[in-house]
Every structure is written in structure tokens, then in C-alpha cells.
Amino acid sequence: MDDTDKAIINYLQKGFPICESPYQLVSEQLGIPEAELLQRLQKLLDEGTLSRFGPMYHAEAMGGALTLAAIKAPEQQFDEIAEIINRFPEVAHNYQRNHDLNLWFVIATESSDRIQEVIQSIEEQTRLQVYNMPKCKEYFVQLQLEA
Amino acid sequence: MIDQQDLQLLKTIQHGLPITSRPYAEIGKQIGLNETEVIERIALFMQTGLIKRLGVIVKHQRLGYTANAMVVFDIPDHRVSEVGESISKARFVNLCYQRPRQGKQWPYNLYCMIHGKSREKVCQQLQQLIKSRDLDPYDREILFSKQCFKQRGALYFTPSPSPLSVANG
Numbered sequence: 001m002d003d004t005d006k007a008i009i010n011y012l013q014k015g016f017p018i019c020e021s022p023y024q025l026v027s028e029q030l031g032i033p034e035a036e037l038l039q040r041l042q043k044l045l046d047e048g049t050l051s052r053f054g055p056m057y058h059a060e061a062m063g064g065a066l067t068l069a070a071i072k073a074p075e076q077q078f079d080e081i082a083e084i085i086n087r088f089p090e091v092a093h094n095y096q097r098n099h100d101l102n103l104w105f106v107i108a109t110e111s112s113d114r115i116q117e118v119i120q121s122i123e124e125q126t127r128l129q130v131y132n133m134p135k136c137k138e139y140f141v142q143l144q145l146e147a
Numbered sequence: 148m149i150d151q152q153d154l155q156l157l158k159t160i161q162h163g164l165p166i167t168s169r170p171y172a173e174i175g176k177q178i179g180l181n182e183t184e185v186i187e188r189i190a191l192f193m194q195t196g197l198i199k200r201l202g203v204i205v206k207h208q209r210l211g212y213t214a215n216a217m218v219v220f221d222i223p224d225h226r227v228s229e230v231g232e233s234i235s236k237a238r239f240v241n242l243c244y245q246r247p248r249q250g251k252q253w254p255y256n257l258y259c260m261i262h263g264k265s266r267e268k269v270c271q272q273l274q275q276l277i278k279s280r281d282l283d284p285y286d287r288e289i290l291f292s293k294q295c296f297k298q299r300g301a302l303y304f305t306p307s308p309s310p311l312s313v314a315n316g
Contacts, residue, residue, distance in 0.1 A: 009203060009205060009210075012202045012203040013202055013203055013205065014202065015200065015201060015202050016164070016201040016202045018171070018186055018189050018190045018193065018201070019186065020169060020171070020172075020182060020186070021168060021169065022170065022171075023166075023168060023170070024168070034168065038166050038167070038168070041166055041203075042166050044203075045163075045166075048206060048209060049205065049206060049209045049210070050203045050204065050205055050206065051204050051205065051206050052162070052163055052203070052204040053163050053164055053166070053202070053203045053204075054160050054161065054162065054163040054164045054201070055157075055160055055161065055164075055189075055192075055198040055200070055201050056198065056199045056200045056201075056202075056204070057157070057161070057197065057198060057199065058196050058197055058198065058199045061195065061196050061197045062157075062197060068244075068246065068258075093295075094295075095215075095292040095293075095294070095295050096292065096293045096294040096295075097217065097290040097291065097292050097293065098290060098291050098293060099288065099290045101253065101290075104217070104290075104292075131249050131253060133246040133247060133249065134246065134247070135244045135245065135246055136244075136245040136246060136247060136256075137228070137231065137244065137245040138243070138244050138245075139231040139232060139234075139235035139243035139244070139245075140235060141235050141240060141241060141242060141243060143238065144204075144205065144241050145205050145207060145210055145212055145241060145262055146238065146239075147205070147210050
């Protein structure tokens with residue numbers, strides 16, 4: 001990955017034009033030929049530096065629901081609890097973090113009612129309280145990760 | 148309201164945009180719309196917020212971002228919007244959300260993610276954030292991730308059950 005690749009990644013994290021020749025427009029901004037941009041972008045995707053190039057949907061606007069939840073898993077049952085949570089197809093991310101609240105996971109469902117059902121099932125199966133922290137407000141961040 | 152063709156369009160682009168000179172024409176060919184119709188519909192999805200962003204999603208690890216911190220603050224309610232707006236402008240803040248407090252045990256209402264190249268670097272950036280925004284009087288905690296058990300990409304249209312997902316949790 002060289003400086004041109006980095007410039008492409010940083011530029012395309014901020015957005016992509018919606019017009020007939022969007023790559024042409026981006027390549028002019030970056031000062032490289034369009035063909036080179038296409039080739040480099042394809043390579044970054046192929047080698048896995050980029051996981052995706054396309055839309056990020058707004059879950060709630062799509063009719064779905066998302067929440068961030070956490071649980072205090074006792075040390076000796078930790079792996080078992082993590083496994084129970086991971087088994088739910090509605091659990092999208094699950095991270096262990098250094099805190100009493102040591103498992104943090106995102107629940108994503110097709111409807112908001114379903115979030116409560118999933119939380120209830122997790123509580124029944126783990127016999128632990130699930131802390132539910134849905135977002136009240138999202139603050140817009142322009143650049144995700146500087147390359 | 149979205150119609151069947153919108154749905155078809157959203158399904159077609161969820162895995163990615165074509166990397167060719169006229170990507171919107173290419174998408175249109177697959178679903179029986181012309182280039183202008185695709186452009187107009189996607190522009191409308193952006194306007195209405197159905198699509199939050201169009202662009203690349205990077206793999207943290209590949210860019211060397213191995214330290215992943217969730218930083219939480221207890222900000223007085225009357226200041227939380229202002230502080231949220233302000234910290235989300237810092238270059239190294241990758242996500243910023245306001246969330247409900249969970250009683251005395253977890254009184255935090257403002258969350259931000261900092262993905263950094265090392266824990267030391269993330270701690271430095273956090274100190275910088277606190278200093279520049281006068282956040283020192285407020286309680287906070289920094290939670291580094293130790294292990295990622297599951298990280299699924301964004302999939303909105305799958306055979307049932309159809310999970311929604313987010314990037315960069």
C-alpha cells in the first residue's frame with residue numbers, strides 16, 4: 001500500500017459521487033488516471049484491505065433495529081456465556097472488553113419488538129442481566145480510519 | 148415508501164458497487180432500470196437517510212489499527228449534544244453515540260470509539276480529546292477490546308432470518 005492507495009482509501013471513506021462517471025470525478029480530484037483508480041480499488045478489495053465498497057444502510061430507516069448490549073459474565077463461565085450469545089443469529093458483533101461489563105455485543109433485528117425478545121432469551125439462557133443501550137443519537141463522523 | 152424496484156436496487160448494491168467506468172449504468176442493466184433512474188433512486192436513498200454513506204469500508208487490522216477502545220463519558224444532559232458534536236469532529240474518533248445511562252452502576256451517556264495503532268497512542272489521543280474539550284471534570288472509562296468473537300459484515304438481505312448489521316461496531 002503506497003501513498004496513492006492511502007489517498008484513495010481516505011477519499012472514498014468520505015463518500016462517492018452519484019453521477020454518470022463517478023470514478024472519473026474521483027480520479028480528477030486525486031490527480032490520477034481513471035483506469036489506475038479502478039485498478040487500485042479492485043486490488044485493495046481483492047487483497048482484503050477494504051472489506052467492502054458500497055452503501056452503508058441506516059438500520060432503522062430500513063425498518064430494522066439495532067442496539068448495543070452488555071453483560072457481566074463471571075470469569076469461570078466466561079467462555080460458555082460468550083458461546084451462548086454468539087449462537088444468536090441476531091448478534092452481529094461480540095467483543096470481550098476489560099471491565100466488569102466484559103461482553104459487549106450488537107443485536108440487529110428486523111423489527112424493534114424482536115430486540116426485546118432476543119434480550120429476554122439471552123437473559124433466560126445465561127441467567128444474567130443484559131444491559132440494553134440503544135442509541136439515542138448518532139454524531140456524524142467524517143473519516144472513519146485514516147490510512 | 149420504497150417500491151419493489153427500490154428493494155431490488157438495495158439488494159443489488161448491498162455487496163458493493165461495480166468497479167467500472169459507469170457503475171450506475173451497470174447496476175441498472177442487472178435490474179432493468181436505466182442509468183438516470185439508478186442515479187435518481189440512489190440520490191433519494193441518501194437524501195432520506197436510508198443510505199447513510201456510500202464509500203469504502205476498511206478492515207481495521209489491515210491498516211494497522213489493532214487497539215480498539217470504547218470510551219464512555221458521563222456528561223450532564225444539558226451539555227451532551229454539544230460535547231457529542233465536538234468530539235465527533237476529532238480525526239481519531241471513529242464513532243460517536245449518545246446512549247441511555249444504566250443507573251449508578253453505569254452512569255455513562257456518551258460513547259465514542261477510537262481505533263488506534265497502539266494502546267499508548269489511543270491513550271494519548273484520549274488525553275488530547277479531554278484537554279481540548281475540557282472534559283476532565285466528567286467521569287469516564289476506557290474499555291479496550293481483548294478479543295473479538297464475532298464480527299459480521301453488513302448484510303441486509305439474506306435468506307431468513309434476515310439480520311441487519313453494522314460496520315465498525
